[in-house]
Amino acid sequence: MTSSPSSRFLSIEGLDKVFETPKGPTAIVKGFDLTLAEGEFVSIIGHSGCGKSTVLSIVAGLAESTNGAVILAGKEVLEAGPDRGVVFQAPCLLAWLTALANVQLGVDQVYPDKSRAERRDIAAHYLTLVGLGDSLHKRPAELSSGMRQRVGLARAFALSPRLLLLDEPFGMLDSLTRIELQDVLLELWAQDRKTALMVTHDVDEAVFLSDRVVMMTSGPEARVGEILTIPFERPRNRHDLMDSPAFYEMRERLVTFLEEQGHRPPPPAAAAPKAPKPRMSGLWGLIRPASRT
Amino acid sequence: MTTPSLRPILSLRGVSKSYGTTHVLDDISLDIEAGEVVVIVGFSGAGKSTLISLMCGLDQPDSGEVTFKGSKVTEPGPERMLVFQNYSLLPWLSALDNVALAVDQVFPGWSKEKRQTHIDRFINMVGLDHARDRKPAQLSGGMRQRVALARALATDPEVLLMDEPLSALDALTRATLQDGLERIARTSGKTIVLVTNDVDEAILLADRIIPLSAGPRATLGPEFPITIPRPRERRALNQMPEFRHVRTAVVDYLLSTKRGPRPAAAPAIAPLAVPSLEPAP
Numbered sequence: 278m279t280s281s282p283s284s285r286f287l288s289i290e291g292l293d294k295v296f297e298t299p300k301g302p303t304a305i306v307k308g309f310d311l312t313l314a315e316g317e318f319v320s321i322i323g324h325s326g327c328g329k330s331t332v333l334s335i336v337a338g339l340a341e342s343t344n345g346a347v348i349l350a351g352k353e354v355l356e357a358g359p360d361r362g363v364v365f366q367a368p369c370l371l372a373w374l375t376a377l378a379n380v381q382l383g384v385d386q387v388y389p390d391k392s393r394a395e396r397r398d399i400a401a402h403y404l405t406l407v408g409l410g411d412s413l414h415k416r417p418a419e420l421s422s423g424m425r426q427r428v429g430l431a432r433a434f435a436l437s438p439r440l441l442l443l444d445e446p447f448g449m450l451d452s453l454t455r456i457e458l459q460d461v462l463l464e465l466w467a468q469d470r471k472t473a474l475m476v477t478h479d480v481d482e483a484v485f486l487s488d489r490v491v492m493m494t495s496g497p498e499a500r501v502g503e504i505l506t507i508p509f510e511r512p513r514n515r516h517d518l519m520d521s522p523a524f525y526e527m528r529e530r531l532v533t534f535l536e537e538q539g540h541r542p543p544p545p546a547a548a549a550p551k552a553p554k555p556r557m558s559g560l561w562g563l564i565r566p567a568s569r570t
Numbered sequence: 571m572t573t574p575s576l577r578p579i580l581s582l583r584g585v586s587k588s589y590g591t592t593h594v595l596d597d598i599s600l601d602i603e604a605g606e607v608v609v610i611v612g613f614s615g616a617g618k619s620t621l622i623s624l625m626c627g628l629d630q631p632d633s634g635e636v637t638f639k640g641s642k643v644t645e646p647g648p649e650r651m652l653v654f655q656n657y658s659l660l661p662w663l664s665a666l667d668n669v670a671l672a673v674d675q676v677f678p679g680w681s682k683e684k685r686q687t688h689i690d691r692f693i694n695m696v697g698l699d700h701a702r703d704r705k706p707a708q709l710s711g712g713m714r715q716r717v718a719l720a721r722a723l724a725t726d727p728e729v730l731l732m733d734e735p736l737s738a739l740d741a742l743t744r745a746t747l748q749d750g751l752e753r754i755a756r757t758s759g760k761t762i763v764l765v766t767n768d769v770d771e772a773i774l775l776a777d778r779i780i781p782l783s784a785g786p787r788a789t790l791g792p793e794f795p796i797t798i799p800r801p802r803e804r805r806a807l808n809q810m811p812e813f814r815h816v817r818t819a820v821v822d823y824l825l826s827t828k829r830g831p832r833p834a835a836a837p838a839i840a841p842l843a844v845p846s847l848e849p850a851p
Contacts, residue, residue, distance in 0.1 A: 325740065421615060422614075451613060451767035452767050452770075453613045453821070453825075454613055454614065456825070457825055457828065516818060519814065519817060519818045519821065520814050520818045522809075522811075522814070525809065525814065529808055532805070532808075
């Protein structure tokens with residue numbers, strides 16, 4: 278099933294996301310366009326609430342766009358599927374299952390015709406790759422937060438997805454553990470260079486991991502602001518990069534963009550809330566009459 | 571390298587501490603000079619909070635000892651104030667009253683005017699004049715930590731101990747408060763011991779960075795003196811070779827102390843079939 282690498286492996290075209298708010302509809306994301314070549318690692322950075330995660334959720338098929346389309350390998354994305362592996366900020370592990378069982382749960386879905394032993398081996402293989410070879414049978418409560426996120430990485434990679442989606446994967450970790458896991462992710466990714474789209478607000482993380490960094494403007498009506506190409510050769514070595522002036526030039530470019538966006542006066546429509554609140558009116562309508570009687 | 575002084579203000583000698591069967595800190599020795607800013611950097615869970623609790627006197631070491639100006643530390647005291655990560659403000663008191671409470675404890679004999687001027691000074695120093703009458707619940711996380719900082723500074727401690735004071739804050743607020751701490755470190759002349767997991771924060775603030783190895787049995791690693799002149803400006807640091815070198819060296823050291831999970835080298839497991847097949851539809 279291998280074909281020559283496509284330069285438009287993932288194509289996000291004219292994406293709009295409009296949320297209904299008490300003050301009328303607000304376009305959180307408007308006219309977001311981005312194309313990823315096969316095997317490319319692209320990060321999206323932007324301020325909190327700018328809509329980065331919204332874009333990722335739409336690509337994952339976990340949310341619907343208002344306008345526009347997401348096309349993965351020639352097919353439009355309409356729902357979530359195992360061809361896209363997602364790593365969330367919180368690893369979302371099942372507390373009563375071991376690390377191995379948590380990973381195997383997904384493997385069983387994706388490889389139903391493999392034997393049980395083979396599926397177990399696949400799960401164990403990826404857990405070993407993330408450095409958890411001796412913790413296969415531990416439950417989430419026995420693992421540190423960094424180790425739990427390693428399980429999250431193993432689970433995503435074990436599904437052998439065509440596209441890897443990472444939503445602030447290390448956002449909940451302390452800054453040192455984050456650096457440690459960036460190394461783990463990079464090694465894992467380097468094995469087969471899956472096309473990857475990552476959302477982060479950590480500038481170092483974006484520069485270290487990515488081929489290109491997409492800077493998103495502050496919402497509402499967030500879109501692609503600038504794109505920075507990261508020229509460092511692969512395989513990359515954190516020690517050498519962190520010590521090189523070129524790394525800090527890239528870092529500086531991104532920080533400058535973020536500061537400009539942070540100081541930019543909000544557009545007129547900014548009165549609307551950043552995140553849509555769940556609409557409770559229906560629920561209240563049910564509760565209120567009952568509580569009155 | 572700083573030459574060890576004959577009279578450090580705060581000193582730890584062969585300090586070890588266990589909780590239950592977990593050996594948290596192992597044989598820690600450290601001398602802190604009056605007026606210096608020492609930043610201890612380590613992974614979360616390494617034992618940084620335990621270490622600073624021992625310095626504060628909130629807890630006692632199993633072996634070794636902590637001394638302040640030559641006397642053994644056995645309990646917390648106003649000469650060593652601790653700023654917590656979770657602020658620890660009294661929720662029913664305003665920002666002003668939280669600071670006042672501490673001032674009244676430490677300086678009970680002061681006149682009304684002197685007390686008020688003093689409190690105002692520190693509320694202003696942390697930029698909270700406009701919010702002085704608000705209760706903690708009406709303040710953002712960053713503002714709450716400013717109150718906690720004003721409270722600690724207003725008691726005029728000889729050593730200011732800070733336990734990840736900015737870790738619970740978002741990146742933008744953290745940067746603003748780091749700049750505020752940089753100013754306080756530079757102008758107050760206080761001895762400051764700060765623990766953090768953020769190497770950039772450490773370089774911005776420290777005279778010396780001392781890494782705490784990953785636990786269990788955490789111990790202090792080689793110290794990194796920071797000679798970047800003050801005032802330090804975060805954007806300017808980016809361009810300084812010293813910043814890059816120290817940053818890399820501290821991170822390298824700390825990662826090397828992690829005995830736990832490391833991504834295994836490829837050859838050991840590569841023979842195992844990496845599923846290259848297409849997932850079933």
